[in-house]
Amino acid sequence: MLKKFNRMSLSRSAKPIIHEWRLALEVVKRSPLTMMGLIIVVGFIVLGAIGPYITPYNPIEIDFSLVALKRLQPPSLQHPFGTDEYGRDLFSRVLAGARVSLIVSLAVMSIAIPVGLVLGLIAGYYGGIIDEVIMRITDVFLSFPGLVLAIAFSATLGAGLFSAMLALSIVWWPSYVRVVRAQVLVVREQLFIEAAKAMGVSTRRILFKHILPNSVTPLLVLVTLDFGSVILASSALSFIGLGAQPPTPEWGRLVADGRKWFPDKWWYSFFPGLAILITVLGFNILGDGLRDILDPRFRRRLEFKEVK
Amino acid sequence: MSTTKVVLEVRNLRKWFPVKGVFSIKGFVKAVDGVSFEAYEETTLAIVGESGCGKTTLARLILRLIEPDEGSIIYNGVDVMKLSGRKLMEFRRKTGVVFQDPYSSLNPRMTIYEILKEPLETHGMLKKIDLDDYLVKLLERVGLQKEHLYRYPHEFSGGQRQRIAIARALALSPELVVLDEPTSSLDVSVQAQILNMLKDIQAADKLTYIFITHDLGIVRYLAHYVAVMYLGKIVERGPVEEVFEKPLHPYTKVLLSAVPIPDPFIARSRTRIKVIGEPPSPLNPPSGCRFHPRCPYALSDCSKREMKLVEVEKKHLVSCILYS
Amino acid sequence: MHSSNLLEVKDLRVYFYTYAGVVKAVDGVSFSVRRGEILCVVGETGCGKSVMSRAITRMVKPPGKIVSGEVLFNGIDLLKLPEKELKKIRGREISYIYQDPGSVLDPLYTAGFHVAETVLTHSSSMKFSEAWEKAIRIFREVLIPDPEAKAKSYPHELSGGMKQRVVIATAIANTPKLVIADEPTTALDVTVQAQVMELIKSLRDKYSSSVMLITHNLGVVAEVCDRVVVMYAGKIVEAAFIEELFTNPLHPYTQGLLEAVPNPLRKIERLRSIHGSVPNMIDLPKGCRFNPRCPYAFKLCNEEPVLMEYSKDHLVSCWLYRR
Numbered sequence: 020m021l022k023k024f025n026r027m028s029l030s031r032s033a034k035p036i037i038h039e040w041r042l043a044l045e046v047v048k049r050s051p052l053t054m055m056g057l058i059i060v061v062g063f064i065v066l067g068a069i070g071p072y073i074t075p076y077n078p079i080e081i082d083f084s085l086v087a088l089k090r091l092q093p094p095s096l097q098h099p100f101g102t103d104e105y106g107r108d109l110f111s112r113v114l115a116g117a118r119v120s121l122i123v124s125l126a127v128m129s130i131a132i133p134v135g136l137v138l139g140l141i142a143g144y145y146g147g148i149i150d151e152v153i154m155r156i157t158d159v160f161l162s163f164p165g166l167v168l169a170i171a172f173s174a175t176l177g178a179g180l181f182s183a184m185l186a187l188s189i190v191w192w193p194s195y196v197r198v199v200r201a202q203v204l205v206v207r208e209q210l211f212i213e214a215a216k217a218m219g220v221s222t223r224r225i226l227f228k229h230i231l232p233n234s235v236t237p238l239l240v241l242v243t244l245d246f247g248s249v250i251l252a253s254s255a256l257s258f259i260g261l262g263a264q265p266p267t268p269e270w271g272r273l274v275a276d277g278r279k280w281f282p283d284k285w286w287y288s289f290f291p292g293l294a295i296l297i298t299v300l301g302f303n304i305l306g307d308g309l310r311d312i313l314d315p316r317f318r319r320r321l322e323f324k325e326v327k
Numbered sequence: 328m329s330t331t332k333v334v335l336e337v338r339n340l341r342k343w344f345p346v347k348g349v350f351s352i353k354g355f356v357k358a359v360d361g362v363s364f365e366a367y368e369e370t371t372l373a374i375v376g377e378s379g380c381g382k383t384t385l386a387r388l389i390l391r392l393i394e395p396d397e398g399s400i401i402y403n404g405v406d407v408m409k410l411s412g413r414k415l416m417e418f419r420r421k422t423g424v425v426f427q428d429p430y431s432s433l434n435p436r437m438t439i440y441e442i443l444k445e446p447l448e449t450h451g452m453l454k455k456i457d458l459d460d461y462l463v464k465l466l467e468r469v470g471l472q473k474e475h476l477y478r479y480p481h482e483f484s485g486g487q488r489q490r491i492a493i494a495r496a497l498a499l500s501p502e503l504v505v506l507d508e509p510t511s512s513l514d515v516s517v518q519a520q521i522l523n524m525l526k527d528i529q530a531a532d533k534l535t536y537i538f539i540t541h542d543l544g545i546v547r548y549l550a551h552y553v554a555v556m557y558l559g560k561i562v563e564r565g566p567v568e569e570v571f572e573k574p575l576h577p578y579t580k581v582l583l584s585a586v587p588i589p590d591p592f593i594a595r596s597r598t599r600i601k602v603i604g605e606p607p608s609p610l611n612p613p614s615g616c617r618f619h620p621r622c623p624y625a626l627s628d629c630s631k632r633e634m635k636l637v638e639v640e641k642k643h644l645v646s647c648i649l650y651s
Numbered sequence: 652m653h654s655s656n657l658l659e660v661k662d663l664r665v666y667f668y669t670y671a672g673v674v675k676a677v678d679g680v681s682f683s684v685r686r687g688e689i690l691c692v693v694g695e696t697g698c699g700k701s702v703m704s705r706a707i708t709r710m711v712k713p714p715g716k717i718v719s720g721e722v723l724f725n726g727i728d729l730l731k732l733p734e735k736e737l738k739k740i741r742g743r744e745i746s747y748i749y750q751d752p753g754s755v756l757d758p759l760y761t762a763g764f765h766v767a768e769t770v771l772t773h774s775s776s777m778k779f780s781e782a783w784e785k786a787i788r789i790f791r792e793v794l795i796p797d798p799e800a801k802a803k804s805y806p807h808e809l810s811g812g813m814k815q816r817v818v819i820a821t822a823i824a825n826t827p828k829l830v831i832a833d834e835p836t837t838a839l840d841v842t843v844q845a846q847v848m849e850l851i852k853s854l855r856d857k858y859s860s861s862v863m864l865i866t867h868n869l870g871v872v873a874e875v876c877d878r879v880v881v882m883y884a885g886k887i888v889e890a891a892f893i894e895e896l897f898t899n900p901l902h903p904y905t906q907g908l909l910e911a912v913p914n915p916l917r918k919i920e921r922l923r924s925i926h927g928s929v930p931n932m933i934d935l936p937k938g939c940r941f942n943p944r945c946p947y948a949f950k951l952c953n954e955e956p957v958l959m960e961y962s963k964d965h966l967v968s969c970w971l972y973r974r
Contacts, residue, residue, distance in 0.1 A: 215445070
């Protein structure tokens with residue numbers, strides 16, 4: 020009795036995902052590039068989560084008594100990334116910056132993904148005038164220049180990460196609507212949807228139990244790739260002064276700050292820049308690898324075991 | 328058959344799909360164009376035809392997956408088109424469907440357990456039964472085992488998937504099951520297993536089947552009645568033995584003559600009726616009798632008059648000028 | 652070796668090396684195609700017939716590999732021929748017809764162009780206009796109505812049956828000695844299927860080409876073939892003339908197949924189905940591959956049987972017929 024309960028109590032939606040990831044892991048193991056991407060991404064998330072707790076020095080506080088002594092020191096054993104103009108350890112600052120980037124991208128995604136999903140589902144499934152209305156609204160938002168929006172928000176709400184996140188969220192969801200809608204159009208024609216209708220299943224259930232789970236895979240790939248793009252975008256905004264404000268150690272901000280002393284004190288811009296490069300690259304490689312993994316033709320070659 | 332109770336009656340069913348041009352409607356695909364027939368209790372009615380004849384559209388109309396333009400569908404004396412709410416759910420509960428493609432008729436992200444549970448859950452049956460027990464028995468009826476409940480569709484072969492689809496159709500103990508080419512994509516030996524299984528289940532559960540196929544061999548084996556469709560119309564219908572032994576409509580004769588027979592001696596010795604050309608598109612059906620451009624017996628009047636179904640012998644109807 | 656053998660396949664093995672294991676898709680297949688005959692290769696999904704048909708002209712892509720064997724075409728081993736020479740044979744001496752004409756025809760080119768291109772590829776001096784004329788001539792021979800107009804049509808403008816005729820026209824354009832047809836009628840309607848089957852028969856009668864027809868449809872086999880080869884799980888289990896095979900099927904699989912096919916001209920009480928399902932090609936059972944499903948299996952079946960001659964022109968691979 021207990022055994023049966025255990026097997027079936029496993030959440031219905033968790034099971035397919037577990038199965039998928041088990042298979043995905045198999046493929047990742049065989050592709051060293053994707054493996055690398057996965058390591059970078061996991062590393063980034065971990066550092067983003069615990070970074071501020073493991074910094075050797077305080078990334079934000081300035082010890083005024085040591086400034087003159089420590090400012091703009093080149094990389095050394097004590098300070099692997101060197102120090103900034105206030106004597107702060109740049110390694111700690113870059114490490115702390117990981118969390119900033121992580122939070123920004125999570126915030127943007129947490130708005131863009133649900134909005135994109137819901138609108139894409141509705142537009143794709145119902146079609147007709149509803150589809151037209153949603154897609155035209157989406158087109159309007161798609162044509163918004165993100166930078167201009169960020170400037171506008173900064174001007175009205177004050178410069179800072181919040182304005183940047185708001186601007187990025189608004190600009191990001193339209194492409195997700197399109198991707199989800201495209202997949203919904205395909206899934207809608209599948210026979211198991213007709214079977215559900217013939218069974219009398221409610222439209223709500225068809226949408227969320229049948230169409231949604233089968234429409235997320237392209238979105239998954241896009242989201243992974245986009246994580247890198249959001250980080251890049253927020254770094255760019257911080258670089259031009261619109262995003263993170265001092266003393267927040269955002270990578271783009273750090274690169275901008277380091278420009279004043281480039282190329283003499285090269286380490287200042289170099290290491291945060293490197294951090295951006297590696298992180299974005301990691302997400303891109305992982306996203307590419309995910310796309311291959313989720314490609315059904317690729318998987319069919321692997322899945323050979325059959326049920327007797 | 329002992330009973331002649333009519334389970335499903337279809338009268339003058341019509342469904343045209345508009346073809347949209349840039350500014351106006353260019354024309355209509357006359358998928359189903361005035362179809363009438365009956366299905367009797369505990370029997371199998373086969374609907375045969377080639378591609379473009381409208382049989383798949385007909386299947387969807389019967390199940391009320393699409394709305395007809397005209398005509399009536401009467402199930403057990405009740406007009407299906409007028410049903411709504413609880414009565415409609417009742418209809419859905421009493422009808423089951425099995426589709427042709429076993430690869431897209433099961434949700435790839437649901438386990439077999441969830442797939443089979445869904446109809447029961449949708450119709451509020453969960454409290455009345457011991458779910459696990461019921462599902463295991465259901466699976467065993469279609470020749471699968473308990474372990475299969477926790478797998479995903481992609482782990483099964485085509486034949487096994489069709490068994491699951493059949494189990495799903497039977498989950499609510501329906502009275503009528505519509506099967507749209509359920510074995511067309513399966514191997515010969517698997518097909519035989521599934522056909523035998525369908526036969527046994529029909530006898531055990533006293534089911535009525537509406538079986539859509541293009542395979543005349545299956546019709547002869549499984550069906551009691553047959554309706555031959557061509558370009559949206561039924562050209563001949565009647566008891567299977569009657570229609571196959573004494574085909575009346577030229578198209579039926581052509582079909583029987585063209586179908587490959589798995590017996591080399593008969594195949595080589597019989598005379599084939601030569602049919603010319605291909606099935607035209609339902610967008611622009613020929614005038615008058617739709618078969619006349621390809622009919623080896625066509626008369627001049629055939630392009631002018633459209634014939635109605637006429638009863639030539641008991642329950643054997645045909646629409647052809649040669650029999651009016 | 653008979654001089655009447657156009658094609659002789661000897662112990663052909665084609666294996667697929669996948670992540671999950673080695674799939675022995677074709678595992679020691681030997682048979683021949685005689686001049687002017689239609690040979691049918693019958694089998695269900697996974698028996699290896701399609702792979703085998705491609706292997707004859709070395710069109711097997713990785714992870715598949717032709718591991719061993721000989722394919723003698725007019726005495727020349729195609730498996731050892733340099734690629735340049737083999738290209739001269741493909742499309743000229745040996746040509747293919749496939750199941751889905753829609754995916755074989757390039758949607759960007761007209762029907763006539765397809766045939767003309769094949770003709771030009773294998774001729775050194777012909778001009779395009781001459782090739783086009785030839786294309787129209789062949790269209791007429793395969794009974795395509797209004798050939799001049801149809802030659803200028805694009806594939807999407809043609810129906811399924813018409814496309815298949817275009818494919819057949821492409822296949823016979825250079826009067827090949829052997830036409831390999833892989834399920835040419837499966838995607839077609841019954842009435843169109845009948846017409847295409849007549850066309851295939853005419854390949855033998857009018858052009859004296861040999862045809863290797865691959866199918867799982869026993870009705871097509873009975874209508875069209877002279878001789879039959881039955882494949883199961885990568886091996887040949889029986890080979891005979893069609894009449895002999897139908898009147899005296901020896902291998903239990905052949906018997907099962909014949910009894911599983913419904914016949915429109917006869918009322919059958921019960922179809923006999925073969926118990927079980929096709930084996931997993933990676934994890935094959937020891938001995939005879941049909942053993943787990945065979946109603947007559949006995950002790951010897953744990954050893955793999957060989958193809959032996961039961962009577963003249965009737966071969967079977969089954970221990971029931973050991974001498």
